[in-house]
Amino acid sequence: MIEISAKEVPEIRARMADWARDPGLDGAGNWFRFFLGPHPPGASDSYVFDRVDDVAATIAGTLAVQLPASELFYVSSAMTELARHAASSLPDYRLHPEDLPSPVGFMVYAQPPVPGTASGPHDDVCIVSWGPGRGGVWVHTWAPTSMSPAQRGVVQIGRNLAKADHHDALQRARAAAARNLPTPSPDNKSATSEEAADLWGAHLLTTWLPNLERAQIPPSFCPPHGFEWCALTPMEFMEMEGWPDGVSDNQSSVAAESKIALQRTIVATWLLMGQTLVHSERVHAPRAARRRIESLDPAMGTAVRYIDLRRSRTEPSDHSTDDREKSGREYHHSWIVSGHWRNQYYPNRNENRPIWIDWHRAGPDDKPLIGGERVNVLRR
Structure with a gap:
């Protein structure tokens, strides 16, 4: 797990904002179109999106506006522990706009607030960004890019395909799908390592065929700022009885109970931040980081509110x-x-x-x- 300090938060936000506004193949627009698509499964069932909406473009465009304008927060380990504990008994509650610490925000936890809630190739969620959205407030969760041996192999294959001509990559994926090979599993082990590699490669190409048909592969494959987008959860200003599943890049791998636990922990953090038991102070990015941020966007702030528990x-x-x-x-x-x-x-x-x-x-x-x-x- 990557440990993030409060002074690193402004530069992380700046890199993510730069990615969100990048119109090229490595920017958020193409990343969301490739991995999420204009109409991901389940999105049309949400009150947030209509069937005619381009979900990927909407999310990318919203982040491009909100990330640069967000107020920055860093939640200490002690405060994270309290929020996690308090969330377990948080009563159902009508969320109000004034409950948010800021209308648009970017909050980094010193440690994952609810370990084990992130999906697929990600480590645990440790970043939460939010801003106004249809239905209330849109909350995005992010996790450091996982670099397990298996994930490194997948990323490398994706980067190699990104260097190839898009038409050629698409033809290779269609040929792999036509082979109709079984999904790799312990029950159908290959005789040799070469056959196993071929089976896995064909499986990945078949899996990515719908992605390749709608967009080119992002050259970095994973976002270049080092954090994976995990999900969008629209939180209504309504009675808090759990929220819609929202939109995720890997919905099937995240248990509903864990997602609700994470959502309640986020709300508990916001509520606690408005109480006297919490201490807040300003922290600034180091000089070298401020210069790098200025090169990306001179108007972007570099101050972080460090949120901790009072000692007494x-x-x-x-x-x-x-x-x-x-x-x-x-x-x-x-x-x-x-x-x-x-x-x-x-x-x-x-x-x-x-x-x-x-x-x-x-x-x-x-x-x-x-x-x-x-x-x-x-x-x-």
Whole structure:
């Protein structure tokens, strides 16, 4: 897994924005057309796209506008852990535009927020970008390009085909499909390594035939900025009972439960970022990186909001000593209250909004703690 620091975020965003605006074969437009297509399976069933929409072109065009304009955020490891934990008990909730930390954003987690949610050849999702879209807000997830031995072989084959004449590559794919060979599996092992390579090569060419018929192979095959687009999830400003599957480059390999867990973790992160238990400070890209960013787009910002937990923990006001005295109760022990969500009424919305109550010690400070003292170890 690639580790990303906060100071690297502006240059990563700049490279991704440059890719999104590139009209050439290695740009986002051709990448989405080759891998996703104008009408990917399932997209026409979403309320976001009509059957006449060119989904690939729409996604590429939206990213070209939103990535350069996005506000940058970096979520620390401690904050990521809290968001992951809080998401597991997040109640269904009506998402509001003001719940977003910014209308257009680019957020990098110090570690994957929900390990194991990325699809196909990707590592775990660690980047989330968002902005206005039809139906509410469009949330894109990204993962570092996987370079496992198997993936390296696939990428190399793709890059070699990209160097060939497109017509020739298309003819080779059609010839491979005409052979009607079985899909490689442990049940149909080839006698020799050469036969196995031939079977795998024919299988890949057959798989890519629809892609080759609609677009040329991107020369880099994987996006040149080093991160794979994993999915688009449209989040409505509505009751949060899970969201549509959205559009993914490999829908079948991602479990619905994992996707919902990731989506809820993203929403939990946004909600937590608006609370006092979170500390935010500005971090800037190094001078050399700022120069490289300026060469791509002089107007692009280089400041990142570093999101972390505050060091001090205070007992919530709804468990104050005054309240206990007013209740007339006498406690003979103190105890630990686990972290939990509590609905807070907001008059300007005329409805409740969940706020996170962090773990705290309740009861008289001079009384023994049930279960003994609690020890917390924070590993960085």
